[in-house]
Amino acid sequence: MTGSSAGPSKESKDNGELTALQAALAAEHAAVYGYGVVGGRIGAARRTEAQAGYDAHRARRDALVREVRDLGAEPVAASAAYALPFPVADAAAAVRLAAELEERVAGVYSDLVRAAGDQRRREAAGALREAAVRAVRWRGGSVAFPGLAERAGTDAATSGAPAAPTA
Incomplete structure (x- = not known):
């Protein structure tokens, strides 16, 4: 086997990052x-929170x-x-839907x-934190690892989008 074990190339990292960005956009x-x-x-009573x-x-x-x-990519469309x-x-x-949306996001x-x-990781962590806080407010309780515990064992949650598109 030849090659370096220094980790993924910049191209594959960028591609993974773009894929994750597109999933977040979806x-x-x-x-x-x-x-x-x-x-x-x-x-x-909760209309302002929903807005x-x-x-x-x-x-x-x-x-x-x-x-x-x-x-340089085309954003995934809604x-x-x-x-x-x-x-x-x-x-x-x-x-319940609002809590589910936040957990999936x-x-x-x-x-x-x-x-x-770097910077994108910090921004993503901030978005994760904000979604987790909104989920707690809607649900009335929290989970140990927001963004991870909700995904365990659910096909819909691992699909990358809060709800599946319909035809």
Whole structure:
């Protein structure tokens, strides 16, 4: 066997980082869609919190679009619609959906933290932290390792997006 064992090449690292960026962007697209559903069902007492989550995900989505373009790639497009993990018929289900969205976004950002370097890693860690804090607020409790524990053993959570696109 020939070659160096010094680690992955810069090209493969950049490709992994771009893949993780695109996954984070796809997750943000889905979260924006999901928060639209949350906003339509959430009670008045938590409407401001839902709006803040929606705004935060829109801002992250827009920043990720710029980052992907800066790397010379075409940003992944949003789907026209996304399948929700469960029916959202009332305010209680809207709260559960918001917590689920945040947990799934945190998982995707944990992948970006692992794939990224330097400044992008810090930004991804900040996004992970923000999603974890929002998840705690929605859920009313926390997990030991946000972005990791939620992903264990669930196919949907490891897909890289909060909700699957529909046709």
